[in-house]
Amino acid sequence: MSSFFSKSSFSQRILAHSAVSDSRQAKMLTVAEYSLISLGILIGSLFFVFAFLLRRVRQLTHLVRQRDRQLTKNLAAASVQTRPATSAARSAALTQSQQAQSQQAQCQQDLFNRQQALRLALHREEFRVYYQPIVELQTAEIVGFEALVRWQHPQRGLLRPADFLPLAAEMNLIAAIDRWMLKAVCQQLSIWQADLDFQRLNIQPRLSINLSAAYLSQPGSDVTGLDNGLVDYVRSLLTHDSIAPQQLNLEITESVMITDPEQTIETLRQLREMGLKVSLDDFGTGYSSLSYLHQFPVDVLKIDKTFVRYLGDQGNGSHAHNRDHGAAFPDRHQVIVQAILDLAKGLNLSVVAEGIEQPYQHSQLKKMNCHYGQGNLFGQAVDAASAHALLALKIR
Template sequence: MKIEEKKTLLTAVCGAALLLLVQSMHVTLNGDNEREALSALYLISSWCTSAFGFAIFAQGWLLFSNQLSRGRLYSSALFLGVCVFDLLHTLGFIGIPFIQTVISEDRAFWLLSFSRLASAVGILLIFGKEDSPVLVPRKNSVLRKSILLVVLSMVLFSAGSYFLPEVISPVQADFARKLLNFVVLLVYLLDIAIIFYTKRAEKSSSLLIIIRSLVFLALGQAFYIDAGSDKNIDLLFGAASCAAAYYLLLTGVYRLTIEEPFREKQAIEAQINYLVYHDDLTGLPNRRRLLQHVDEVIESHKTSAIRGCSALAVLNINHFKDINVSLGHLAGDRLLQLVASRIKDGIRPGEDLFSMGGDEFAYLMTDMQSLDSCFLRSKELLNLFEQPIELEAGEYHISLSLGISIFPADGDTAEQLIQNADTAVHDAKEHGVDIRRYVPLIQMKAKERLKLENDLRRALEREEFFLLYQPQVQLATKEIVGMEALLRWQHPKRGLVSPADFIPIAEESGLIVPIGEWVLRTACSQNKEWQKAGYRPICVSVNLSLRQFLQPNLAGKIGGFLQRIGLDPSYVDLEITESMTMDKEKAFEQLKRLKELGVYISIDDFGTGYSSLHYLKNMPIDRLKIDRSFVAEVMEDSNNAAIVSTITSMAHHLKLKVTAEGVENEDQLQFLRQQRCHEAQGYFFSKPIRAQEFERIFLKPTIYGMPS
């Protein structure tokens, strides 16, 4: 239970105990001195009640008048009338000659009863509903209506006070006033119950203060039921309770209608400010805050004699898109949070971590001793990821690339430093290095890369792509049993662009999907044309990109155009990489759908990626292709020889075919034969060549006639 709730409950219990105590004592004041003392104390309490009532009106009408709410406006109007009634009651109780001729002592108590009835009903109508803002022009209208209502009430009260004594006896009048006081008590209790019920989900501290004021009002009203002109002790306790109630109501209304909305506004503004300057996924300060902070650092360097240098490092997660696409966006988001947490745990004084959006982070290092210390600290950041990161799908070893720019050598503005560090990290990723400092040459390369991407977008429609074919040879018979289709780009101005230059750009931009579909259609169409020309059917191998492989409708697409081309799926070999099988369930379902078409599935560049015996055993694949990096040094490096031997032996046991890539000499060929490798391809047999040349050199007519 909250503190304010405990206070409210304690108030109710203590009030009930006080009422029972006073009523059990039956204290009656008989002496003149006692009556005068009571009158003085009662007068003080009544003046306090009137003052607090006027304060409620004043704070709603005069303070923060541009922030009106329904609760403030109507409570101030209500207590303007209540204050007038209370004031007239007090003046009548004192017995001022002029006032007493109009309001006798007995009538003063009737005024008090009507005042309490008005406050009870008014509080119920005001605070029993949700508060809402109101327009400022409505203020004067409510004031006029409240004044008119007070005047009308006084006229009706005056008329009643003159005519009722002639109709009812004093005993009946006293009973009627007690009954009215009892009804007012019930209304106060009803106020408490309704406010508790309507606000039961969540009660603010200010609302609990208002409820405590109602407890005091109910307590005071309970004392007033038997109080009267005999001026017993109940009258004093009733007045004191009402004074305390009005004070609490003044405080509660202020908090409810002014202080709490102001604090809520501050909290909302703080939340908005936080969201503006922080990344919602990692909770780190974002790029906008980074710009501000770097500007502050630059300004501090200019205005003070700071020695050393400051550096901005941009870190990028390698192969994040592969993880994000293969394991899903939730796993990708979780990975970003874990990476941010690991870097944040290693922050030192004078360093700050920021989110750049996506899979990039910025690390600001200020007041470093030297350039060497900047690079040493950068290496330490990368070394944080020597240990794997644990996701729901398992443990994953990840690496980061880092680009760094130094102030002021690599830029004298925040935007320049951030842009140059970002350019450096992308250059580091492109060249496969861990750390790269910005140099102007990198910027030129980045612009060149952007231009290349723009040209790549138009290459398909301009028909600038073409295919080369490299034969695959069966080692046992030396017969051509297949060919791999390899993409090339003939740029109108640049000439022949290396796949190493444009394939990564195509993958990052998403252009690899339409390009990959073009390669698959073209290679399959060419294979069908050769079969129609009467050549012996062989299999064509085509590489699938990760983006292609993860398309839900991939099998349907391939099956559709194979049917249109008329090529038997058994003459198509789709090559995927190990990284595509990281999400085993998705990969298995996709491979299953592809195998149902009747195509072959090969794992390309085997041994260089995410190797797992589990997927080799369970996934529907037909062949492993040993990466050329192992074959190239198989005769010089015993480790590479052992790897090739192990892969071949494992494939035989799993009843998979093995193809070795990058065979360039006779020694390599003989070693592969000794390891019982099934097939091989490489420059020893032929470099990749155009379709016409491949047809002339390697294709042989079938002795069975043309395939259908």
């Protein structure tokens, strides 16, 4: 114990303890310094990274802004460039729409004007009757005429049926035009009957007039709005103008026959009982010819011009269609025409061939013993004065 508490030992122990304490403090300082240095390095690194990222963000932001500005400029430039084209396209579309509306309005106005003019034509009696000769084929002498309507338009001049009859049909004016034609034809027959030279030579031309389904199938007053129907009206005209009934021939088409068969048959029966003749026009072009022929009271068959066109043509170059088909093509038409003639003979009917324009057609029909014919070869449709002059040739 004494040794423990001795002065030298105590001093040595104090020095030893101090050395140990200094060593520990040194170690503690070294760790602290190292930690501070590491933290400083970390902070510096983070600051460097942050600065780098901030710089990149600024650069990218600058680039994006530049790109946006450039894109805005490009869009503005494109808008400036396309604005005239867009305006022009819109203007063109608007112009086209306005033109279409204007044309439609003009068409509607034109239609209205035509309808008004047609109604006025009936009221003012602007229609005219033209007469195409019907001849006896063996002698080529005129035996009658087919009455054809024309419109003497105040501005457009003389109009053919194709120029106004379709519109008249849409307006339900066909029956009224038929009625006017009947009256005009009977008046003309009365004038010719009163001609003394015609009486002396017994010239009694027959006049044929086409009747529509609208008039023929409705004998009452509900079609024309007038007091009497077709049968009564014809009877009154014959009585008023003192016309021989056999001089008036009424022509109907096959389409008229099938519109209202029962009513048509009854109307035709009454007309024939009065002494009028009835013709079946355009025979052979419809599908009902043979099935209805034995039922309907008719006196005359009119061979359609489509069967006459190539008749007698021996492929001499008049028709290119014949050259393509050879001589057999016109022969086929000859067979059809001959069959119609044989059928008419068996039924005791007369036959009129339409559309005769060439001498060889006339010659062939004569050989086949066809009774009558009409067409430009014998004369086009003419006015009443010219028709009278043609009849007067028999007097000389």
